[in-house]
Structures are given as C-alpha cells and as structure tokens.
Amino acid sequence: xxxxxxxxxxxxxxxxxxxxxxxxxxxxxxxxxxxxxxxxxxxxxxxxxxxxxxxxxxxxxxxxxxxxxxxxxxxxxxxxxxxxxxxxxxxxxxxxxxxxxxxxxxxxxxxxxxxxxxxxxxxxxxxxxxxxxxxxxxxxxxxxxxxxxxxxxxxxxxxxxxxxxxxxxxxxxxxxxxxxxxxxxxxxxxxxxxxxxxxxxxxxxxxxxxxxxxxxxxxxxxxxxxxxxxxxxxxxxxxxxxxxxxxxxxxxxxxxxxxxxxxxxxxxxxxxxxxxxxxxxxxxxxxxxxxxxxxxxxxxxxxxxxxxxxxxxxxxxxxxxxxxxxxxxxxxxxxxxxxxxxxxxxxxxxxxxxxxxxxxxxxxxxxxxxxxxxxxxxxxxxxxxxxxxxxxxxxxxxxxxxxxx
Numbered sequence: 001x002x003x004x005x006x007x008x009x010x011x012x013x014x015x016x017x018x019x020x021x022x023x024x025x026x027x028x029x030x031x032x033x034x035x036x037x038x039x040x041x042x043x044x045x046x047x048x049x050x051x052x053x054x055x056x057x058x059x060x061x062x063x064x065x066x067x068x069x070x071x072x073x074x075x076x077x078x079x080x081x082x083x084x085x086x087x088x089x090x091x092x093x094x095x096x097x098x099x100x101x102x103x104x105x106x107x108x109x110x111x112x113x114x115x116x117x118x119x120x121x122x123x124x125x126x127x128x129x130x131x132x133x134x135x136x137x138x139x140x141x142x143x144x145x146x147x148x149x150x151x152x153x154x155x156x157x158x159x160x161x162x163x164x165x166x167x168x169x170x171x172x173x174x175x176x177x178x179x180x181x182x183x184x185x186x187x188x189x190x191x192x193x194x195x196x197x198x199x200x201x202x203x204x205x206x207x208x209x210x211x212x213x214x215x216x217x218x219x220x221x222x223x224x225x226x227x228x229x230x231x232x233x234x235x236x237x238x239x240x241x242x243x244x245x246x247x248x249x250x251x252x253x254x255x256x257x258x259x260x261x262x263x264x265x266x267x268x269x270x271x272x273x274x275x276x277x278x279x280x281x282x283x284x285x286x287x288x289x290x291x292x293x294x295x296x297x298x299x300x301x302x303x304x305x306x307x308x309x310x311x312x313x314x315x316x317x318x319x320x321x322x323x324x325x326x327x328x329x330x331x332x333x334x335x336x337x338x339x340x341x342x343x344x345x346x347x348x349x350x351x352x353x354x355x356x357x358x359x360x361x362x363x364x365x366x367x368x369x370x371x372x373x374x375x376x377x378x379x380x381x382x383x384x385x386x387x388x389x390x391x392x393x394x395x396x397x398x399x400x401x402x403x404x405x
Contacts, residue, residue: 002024002043003043003045004024004043006047008047009375010033010361011376013053016336016338018377023052025367029364029367045392047371050391054365056093056094057349057351058097058344058348059263059313059348059352060314062102062316063090064108066082083108089322090120090324091120091395091400092400093383093387094383095120096120096393097120097121097123097348098120100122100125101125102125102156102157106126108124109179123180123352124179125180125182127156128182128183129181130160132159134201136159137159166201166205166208170208170212178218179352180239181213182220185199186198186224188223189269197225199228199229203235206222206236210238219238220238220239222241224242225246227246235254238260239260240351241262241263243263243315245295247302249305255303261347262303262310262311263310263313264310265327266297266300267315267324267330271316271326272319297334300331300334311348312327312340312343312348325383328340329381337378341376367395369392371392372390372391391403
C-alpha cells in the first residue's frame with residue numbers, strides 16, 4: 001500500500017532544520033521525499049503543516065521490569081503480560097525502536113514482529129552477565145548462599161566468574177537469540193551490595209565476552225560508571241557504554257578514538273530520587289542515585305567536547321516509565337536541541353546497527369515516522385505527555401496511531 005503524507009514539514013535531523021516536503025511511503029519503506037510529490041494511486045493524508053520526523057529510538061530500556069511492581073511475586077507469564085502493556089505504551093510515546101538492556105528475550109522480540117504484541121522494533125540483550133558480588137548479584141551483604149545469588153531476578157541476570165564462566169554464559173545468551181551481550185563492568189544504583197565505584201570483571205573476562213560476541217556477529221555493551229571501568233571496557237573492545245556518569249576527559253578521549261558510543265540514562269536518577277518512597281527504594285540505593293544524578297550533565301558536556309557519539313537511553317528500571325520522553329528535556333539542559341534529536345534518531349540507529357535504514361526521513365529508509373503538532377526543534381515538549389501531540393505513529397510502514405484519518 002502506498003501513502004502520501006502531503007503538506008507538512010520534514011525534520012532533517014542531520015542539519016537540525018525543517019524543510020517543506022511531502023513523504024511518499026510504499027509498504028515498509030520511504031519511496032520519496034520532496035515538494036509536490038504526485039499521489040498517483042497512493043492514499044493521501046493531509047498534514048496541514050505538521051512535522052514529519054523519524055521515530056524515536058531508546059537504546060536502554062527494561063520492558064520486563066515494571067518500575068512500580070516488586071519482583072518476588074511475579075510469574076514469568078505475568079512479567080510477559082505486563083511487558084505487553086509497557087511495549088504498547090512505549091510505542092504510543094513515539095518510540096518506534098528500543099534496545100532492551102536486560103530481561104527481554106527473543107520471544108518478546110518475536111511476539112512484536114508477529115504482531116502478537118503492539119510495540120516498537122526490539123533489540124534484546126537477554127540476561128546481563130555479572131561477576132559474583134557485582135551489579136547483577138542481588139544478594140544482600142549478609143546472604144552467603146551461592147544458590148541464592150540471583151534470587152527473584154533469576155530471569156534477569158546471570159552470575160558468571162572466570163574466563164570459562166563468562167564464555168559459557170555469553171554462549172548461552174547467544175544461543176537464546178540475543179542481539180547483543182551486556183556485561184556489568186562497575187557497581188550500580190539498584191544492586192544491594194556493591195558501591196557505584198566498584199570496577200568489575202577482570203580484563204581477561206571482559207575480553208572473553210567481547211570475543212564470544214564478535215565471533216557470533218554481535219557486540220558487547222557494558223554497564224559502567226567510573227572512568228576506569230569505562231576505559232577498561234572500551235580498551236577491551238566493548239562497543240557501547242551504558243550510563244557513564246563519571247566519565248572524565250581521558251576516558252572520553254579513548255571512547256572517541258575507539259569509536260565507542262555512550263548511552264547516558266539521566267532521567268532514571270532524577271525519577272528514582274523523586275519517587276523513592278513510591279517505588280520502595282532503600283536509603284542505600286537512594287544515596288547512590290543522588291551520587292550519580294549530581295554528575296550526569298557534566299558527563300554529557302565532556303562527551304560532546306571529546307566528539308563521543310551519544311545515543312538516547314532512559315533505563316526506568318525502578319521508576320515510573322511514563323517519564324521516558326523526559327530524557328529529551330533533561331539532555332536539552334546541557335546540549336543543543338538538534339543534537340538531542342540526533343541522539344534519539346540517527347545515533348540510536350547506529351547503536352542498533354540499523355544505520356542507513358532507521359533514524360532519518362529519507363528515501364529507502366524504513367517507514368518509522370512520527371507526525372507531530374508543532375516544531376520539535378523549537379519546543380521538545382511536543383514529544384512529551386505520553387505522545388498526546390503526536391498525531392500519527394507509523395512503524396515499519398504500518399500506522400499504530402492516526403488521529404488525522
């Protein structure tokens with residue numbers, strides 16, 4: 001089916017500018033972009049001056065973690081049912097592609113591909129790899145039971161130690177059909193025992209994960225906060241750094257040299273602090289959240305000066321997910337709006353290895369598009385409020401929302 005989006009402005013994310021143009025869709029792809037396109041046999045949608053832009057890409061989500069629900073009582077079937085709701089809500093906010101960084105597996109990805117769940121295009125990490133006592137080891141400091149290392153999050157994490165253990169765990173996730181391998185290379189906010197500045201996994205263990213991923217045509221993403229954790233991961237071949245709040249100039253320079261991509265996730269810390277009581281955050285976790293929140297904007301500025309590419313991530317693991325699009329506003333406090341939109345589109349497409357297919361309104365690209373009221377370059381609030389000002393959402397050429405029909 002062919003559709004002509006006529007009478008609107010197209011967001012050129014590379015130039016950071018709007019230009020008057022029509023957009024012709026042919027099935028899953030964009031057939032043409034330009035002024036005065038002929039409709040022919042295409043269905044015509046009159047845009048009335050609205051803006052056509054690429055669908056948003058969130059490179060760090062957890063759709064199997066409802067931030068408002070504790071884990072111990074959840075059955076896997078209930079997790080999947082809640083994930084279906086979260087996937088639909090994510091799509092309705094204008095996020096047409098997501099990279100799940102822990103929890104979602106190939107089954108959820110296939111459910112979306114087959115139309116069983118309405119949601120964004122998915123790239124899944126399965127279960128992240130953690131060392132004993134690392135960010136994925138959910139025992140409290142008094143719990144000495146090795147068999148309880150994963151406890152309620154047994155479907156969310158893998159504890160693997162030593163080169164052989166890491167290789168085995170990575171191979172298992174690859175067997176299960178993941179798109180990328182995630183490792184925990186430093187302490188984190190939500191784990192019960194490790195401080196944020198605890199650099200994790202030995203270099204040979206990180207290298208083993210990178211080697212296994214590369215031989216399977218995949219890559220490694222590393223949860224890392226400190227400059228040393230970032231440098232150790234990037235120096236071992238890790239492709240993307242998640243969070244990176246304590247990034248310094250030396251680590252940023254190494255990332256730029258190696259072509260590693262940073263995926264900051266600033267909104268989660270702000271919302272964890274604001275909703276601590278509501279989501280049941282302990283005093284220990286709240287203290288860690290405040291620590292990383294204080295440094296977030298600085299890491300953006302350091303990365304930008306060093307020429308490190310950044311993609312958008314949100315990581316609302318233990319926080320209300322309706323604040324997902326707020327990440328755009330937070331980044332705009334430190335960066336130009338045009339750069340923020342590039343991070344949420346073309347840079348995200350590079351992270352999921354779909355450059356040349358996603359992230360632009362251009363001929364030959366997949367038809368993942370938003371039609372928004374107003375100009376996002378002038379006011380990012382048009383992308384807030386759960387997609388209230390998004391008139392159309394098109395994913396893979398199929399309309400998921402259409403208030404112009």
